[in-house]
Amino acid sequence: VSAPTGSTREIPPPDPTRPPMQCNIFQVVRHSNTALVPMFPYTKPGCLVSGGSVFYGGPNRGIGVFNHMNSVDEVAICFASQGSGIRSGDVFSGAREHLVGSFFDEEEAPDNLMVIAVVQRQADMDIDQHEQLTFICAKCQKPISTHAFPSRNDAGARTVIPEFVPPLDTLTEGAVWAREFNEKAELRRCKECGHDNPKFPLDMWGWDAYTRAYEAAERGRELFLRLSAT
Numbered sequence: 001v002s003a004p005t006g007s008t009r010e011i012p013p014p015d016p017t018r019p020p021m022q023c024n025i026f027q028v029v030r031h032s033n034t035a036l037v038p039m040f041p042y043t044k045p046g047c048l049v050s051g052g053s054v055f056y057g058g059p060n061r062g063i064g065v066f067n068h069m070n071s072v073d074e075v076a077i078c079f080a081s082q083g084s085g086i087r088s089g090d091v092f093s094g095a096r097e098h099l100v101g102s103f104f105d106e107e108e109a110p111d112n113l114m115v116i117a118v119v120q121r122q123a124d125m126d127i128d129q130h131e132q133l134t135f136i137c138a139k140c141q142k143p144i145s146t147h148a149f150p151s152r153n154d155a156g157a158r159t160v161i162p163e164f165v166p167p168l169d170t171l172t173e174g175a176v177w178a179r180e181f182n183e184k185a186e187l188r189r190c191k192e193c194g195h196d197n198p199k200f201p202l203d204m205w206g207w208d209a210y211t212r213a214y215e216a217a218e219r220g221r222e223l224f225l226r227l228s229a230t
């Protein structure tokens, strides 16, 4: 591949507002409350977002499966894996629409484990970025519930708060969608085959825990700033 005309093949120095950071994924996922936890506090347009996950086996540890469409590419890096077709050391970029979950040969085998990072670069400012999550029928594999959303990670009015980092929309929007799916039995009934699908294992993915902790922490930050200013 030849460089575009005028290219110096130089990577510009880091944005001073986003100094380079490093972390150890095995340490991060130890205390994360969700799958795909943002490992660095950079989620805005143009940022590289590295989501870290740890999955492990055991009774009632089935993680289910869903379909994910992302308008930006994802690169998965599997650091360690046992009991899965995804092997330790695998690095891959799949289709923009892909299945997530069903990683393990035997869903609840006690030895199952996977430590994996999924890295994506957020679209630049003014470029549309969007995602879609779809639950599929466990019996006939037809789509039964779809949630589409823009991934701007701007968190509205909170964006102006000093040091504020937007949450990852994949997680907060996933929580909104899965809560509703789990509350309403009619959403879980397949229109194709009539199968009553089980609830989505939301606890396994932690989207609800992440969203609630985010909301409480940010209400705490607002309280802190208000008290500090008086």
Ligand SMILES: [Zn+2]
Pocket (backbone or CB within 6 Å): 137, 138, 139, 140, 141, 142, 190, 191, 192, 193, 194, 195
């Ligand atoms: Zn069905």
